[in-house]
Amino acid sequence: MPIDLEALFSLSPNPYIVLDRDLKIAWMNEAYLRATMRRREELVGQGVFQAFPSEPGSDSYEMMQASFARVLATGEKDELALIRYDIRGDDGTMERRYWSATHTPLAGPDGEVAFILQHTVDVTELHGLRKLRDEMHVMDQARAVQARNRDLAAESQRIRTMFDQAPGFVAIVEGPSHVFTIANNAYRRLIAQRDIVGKTVAESLPEVVDQGFVDLLDEVYRTGEPYIGRDVRVALASEETDQLEDRYLDFIYQPIFDEEGNVGQIFVQGQDVSEEVAALERQQLLIDELNHRVKNTLAIVQSLATQSFRDIETAGDARQIFDARLRALALAHDLLTERSWQPAELAATARATVTAAVGGAIERVTISGPKVLLAPHTSVSMALTLHELATNAVKYGALSDAKGRIALAWHLEVEGDLERLVIEWTERDGPPVGPPLRRGFGTRLVERSFVADKGLSVLDFAPGGLHCRISLVLPKTDEAEES
CATH class of the missing domain: 3.30.565.10 (Histidine kinase-like ATPase, C-terminal domain)
Structure with a gap:
């Protein structure tokens, strides 16, 4: 029997609210209305910060705003172990309230974050007991977890920035059909800024299929053995002309193994060496020209010697x-x-x-x-x-x-x-x-x-x-x- 998830969430004693990408309130359950002492018609369609005002620049505003931004940017769940967010009471005055909030991304048909599910727990009473040793320990742990989460988020962002700005091209493909999960700026420049994340290599780069690169990925996925290419010619669509042009690449297909020892992903890393190859070709052309001229010079010297020795009777041995x-x-x-x-x-x-x-x-x-x-x-x-x-x-x-x-x-x-x-x-x-x-x-x-x-x-x-x-x-x- 199919389960009516909306009805299930509506009956949940835990408060839930759904926000769209613009942080406008799209839905909430009855527990949320009770916790916030508000009516449904007051909230639906409003921005969350308009429905529940908080002073811009305040800790509560900045923490909530940053959490929503992380979910939209990374597509991953974010937690706020403790946040003060005051609620307006029936008499119009603001009540000091403390909450624990979890923000979970909900993906749309295109795989991008379409909505954010917020699960909140009112921990005001627990916060009020913070002077008690046991509860103080819990709060310290919560703050430590929150600090670690912020540090991890910042570190992840630094790593992603370095990844995007790396001079060599980098990408990761997943599964037997080689679906792109990530690609840095250099890789996107190489392939004329095409939208590839979430698509297979064959779908994203159809011109490389007949050139054998998908077959190479299949072999790496099947055997678990890396593949290294040097000065490999590949025809790719140009960003300027949209026509195929030859590029020369040094690259590696490196398998990434899961916990069971099976290949789950393939790490693609390399650099465009087209200019170096062109320089070597020009150098070889110059060397060939030099060799040709030296041979011609030797031939001229031999001809001059033949003419010089021809009329000298004793010149045979010489x-x-x-x-x-x-x-x-x-x-x-x-x-x-x-x-x-x-x-x-x-x-x-x-x-x-x-x-x-x-x-x-x-x-x-x-x-x-x-x-x-x-x-x-x-x-x-x-x-x-x-x-x-x-x-x-x-x-x-x-x-x-x-x-x-x-x-x-x-x-x-x-x-x-x-x-x-x-x-x-x-x-x-x-x-x-x-x-x-x-x-x-x-x-x-x-x-x-x-x-x-x-x-x-x-x-x-x-x-x-x-x-x-x-x-x-x-x-x-x-x-x-x-x-």
Whole structure:
């Protein structure tokens, strides 16, 4: 059998009154009329502060006004453990009265607060006994609860303010259909200020459904595993044009578990990195343009060398040497281009350079050492140096016959707060070696390539095979990245 709630509240011995959003009296029960000594026709339609005047600025007025405001702002119940609110008696004089009041929000069809149900209890007599110890203790507790409630309300408001003003976007969705329960200012700006609270993600942001974001939320809700996205492209409606435009986001879908360990909500947090992505794209465009121009410059230099050496009868070997060094420079440039001119790995530079110089004989070269990153200018010097050593080995050293071998190895040595890189180039089992009759450009290049890095290169033309020891100080990581 259905219950008539209005009739039930009408018969309740406890006073009840219903106010609309403008704080006008919409309904009250008989107990309320008896407690306030008023008639129904006097009250319905009047503002509560007009029907029961209280001096603006007084404690009673401010406490009641603040309680109503909290209910309307938060949609949550608010309690006043003790409030003095005088009532006009039958003779027209004001009677001092004390009340305990509970204000409960009543939601309308749109989910917003439509009415406030006030339940009041006349505690005037209890207040009159406040000097008694037991009752005093009760009143102290009531005041403490009220103070704590005010502190909690103020703290909640501070937290909400920080939440709304956070620079990153934040939202919470609830349940398997992902209903928005809260979203901060940054999130609302991202989605063109659309009204989303109380609606599902699919309803609020239909354009993201086909982009797979609802599927991601479903997966997080199902598995309880967070999802992290980096530089993720998403097409969202623009606030200015209402047309879809691409944005790039860093974000996380973090599951929130209930007391039973099930996913109840998903915390959405992130930031719009569209400007950073655009800047990186512009930077990459400039790097590509730089690489293109450097390659063109190398091609022009090679063409000039070809024309310059063409009419010189003894220039054959010199031209080949020059071309080989130019190719080594181009190879080092290509390695740096692949890393967008960031520090390059020594192993990659060494293997590519030596392979280009010795060809199939690379099988007789062992290359080993820990991972080391070299600044761009050091990588170029290293490529030219290793090219000289490798081509010399092919012409005169260990790779000039079928038995010789080469070991290229490096290690790190700690010097205080610095690291020193030591590279050993060791040839063995090749033809006998002796010091060169003259010091050519290649020897000088090897010996002086790393002076700028506080380095030293030493060539030892031992009979058993050439040995070269290269030692240089490695810059700190941030210095290497800036080089």
